[in-house]
Amino acid sequence: MAYVSIADRDHDQEHHDPQSFITKYIWSQDHKVIAIQYGGTAIFTGLVAMVLSSIFRLQLGFPDVFHFVDPTEYYQLVTMHGMIMIVYMLTALLLGGFGNYLVPLQLGARDMVFPFLNMLSYWFFLLSVIILMASFFVEGGPTGAGWTLYPPQSISEGTPGVNGGITLMLLSLAVFIVAFTMGGLNYVTTILQARCKGMTLMRMPLSIWGIFVATILGLLAFPALLVAAIMTLLDQLIGTSFFMPEMLSMGEANEYNGGSPILFQHLFWFFGHPEVYIVALPAFGIVSDVLAVHARKNIFGYRMMVWAIVAIGGLSFVVWAHHMYVSGMNPYFGFFFATTTLIIAVPTALKVYNWVLTLWKGNIKLTVPMLFAIGFIFTFTHGGLTGLFLGNVTVDLPLSDTYFVIGHFHLVMGVSPILVIFAALYHWYPKMTGKMFNERLGQLHFWCTLIGTYVVYLPMHYIGILGVPRRYFAYGSDFIPESAYTLNEIITIAAIFTAVSQLLFFINVFWSMKYGKPSGGNPWDATSLEWQTPDTPAKHGNWGHDLPVVHRWPYDYNVPGESADFVPQTVPPRDGVVAGRNHGVSTD
């Protein structure tokens, strides 16, 4: 059953339009409403994490001027910033938000295959966010163990939040994983089962390919975090010794015996590295679609792009120990993991080349989504190149735990996915609201964000090479050179500037919702299915009475012989038109 028309559905699955406010907007089973709920919650938590980072940046940049935080609070802020951004913001927004919104729309389905489970997924996610936020209000505050939560530190006396904070954090992660599993089941099943007629796997937009493979990664990798969280919880609450070694804590022997903290690290990074690609792959997919639409050109090397997404997904499971070079390991293991890490650069570089080649000779429209997408190519390439340094054992050891690492991962998996998220939000905003956003304000937002983040993260590479370590509350004047102090001040000012300039985005979103010009159904002249819905914003059930039928791939832009510069996927072929790829050369 690869496609279903409304008449073929069994009675249970028929979609009745929800009537009351509660079933329509709160306990909704409509994937579009759930997507906006997921997205809104994720953006809210992201804002919290951004405020946290601004506070601790003030401490780092001007340690003698501001006294907002003491060392304990500093660690708590850093930990919560990291965990919220990676799990509760990026993962939830890209998969929960865009996954939910795009999967049924781009595949020509009416909804997810299991709408009730989908609704449940959001409410579990919200519960996990509430549990996480509650840790700010318990005695001792949230955990300050660093986002990696390594035991023994995370659950030993003396670490901030050891009483309530760490318990709530682990609990919240467990609930999040349950939520993700419910959502992930839906995405995978929907992509394999509910595509409309003619939508073969190789006709799916790359956004869907990215979401699909990332979801599979998440389904297989999140259990590792769950295992780690459950066992750490047991160590902390009941006193088992899975990970906790026998050691002196605050001058006294603890009651644990013989656990292995390294086992935790393996589990954590077996989740943690695929997590990078759980965030990156949907972003890769979305940026491919945005680039193709706004360059009015087919994506370069579609098949290669699909294979690269799958290859990166597979390889991401065999590189995790490159996060553990300093933990000590057999040199052959180091060699193995350095090799796999460098191999993963091959499909990734292939994608970057293909994005650039998509732009080449394209009819580039510098719209706001396009600006963000091109910005992504820059930040991702810069962040990716420094990854080559850190992937090598010998180079990694001296750079480990310095600001070089901070600069690297913020550029590659912080800024880059966020630029894609903004590209996507601006790109699909007309479809979600039926209104056009303010172009000028969007452009201003882009330049502030791009320049701001570069001023924040490029100098970090330099002070990292100088040897400034991360996770320090304040630096004495003995071993940090003057230049690093000045740069730290500049970084802080730029960080605050970038954070404040995000207001432009929110002003734009809310202002345009009320005063924006009506966008029409397909303002970008795009080919993929979500732009061909009968209503904008799409109504419950998406497609009116009949499901769409797909005749072509989603990248038919500037096809020779066609009068319009794009041909939607639903348009049947005309005789005599030469297929897009051949640029006027007959295939007969």
Added chain:
Amino acid sequence: MNTTLLFSLLLAAILFWIFLVSKLREKPWLDKSVAAPDKFVTYSSKQLGLWVFMAVATSLFLLFMIIYAERSTFPDWVRVSDPDILWVNTAVLILSSVVLQKAHTTQGNPALQTKLLWIGFGLTTLFLIGQFYAWRLLNGAGIYLSSNPANAFFYLFTLLHALHLIGGMFVLGKALVKAKSKDKLVQDAGMALSIKLCTTYWHFLLILWLALFYFLITT
């Protein structure tokens, strides 16, 4: 881990890659036909959903077992003498799986089918009671969760397996209630699917339990 295993894994990965790429060779920019419904997957949605869920659960338990195997090589590991009742429990779980399989294949006789489902449900409950009894035995012998990692793993594995089983019993219970309200007309398509999925899940949990049990009694 020996080299033979590593190389066979590598070979398997390459073969899988070749298979995958051979499936994804279509050139979508040339083909403009309305393709026939994709036969990439021929399951129903619920069935596929279950298989995906079982993959997730396999990943979860596999990771637990890897950690178990690794942790058991540490010097503080003390072997638990597992209670003999586990053998009885295992036999009961095998029986429940067999009974459900029988119910799944008994299509023509709704009355017998319902009866078999109830027996399977009962046997599973018996298994859970047996597992709980094993806990009581260990507890009585002074073997607590935190006294040794081997015990901790025992409690953890049995608990997680039981939770998965209870989830399955919830679904089976729902099917049974539905069967009753429909006057034992077990033969409608939704019902047949429910039974089929329950049977698959029971077999999965049986295999999982056998693997866990093997691990628990050998180390």
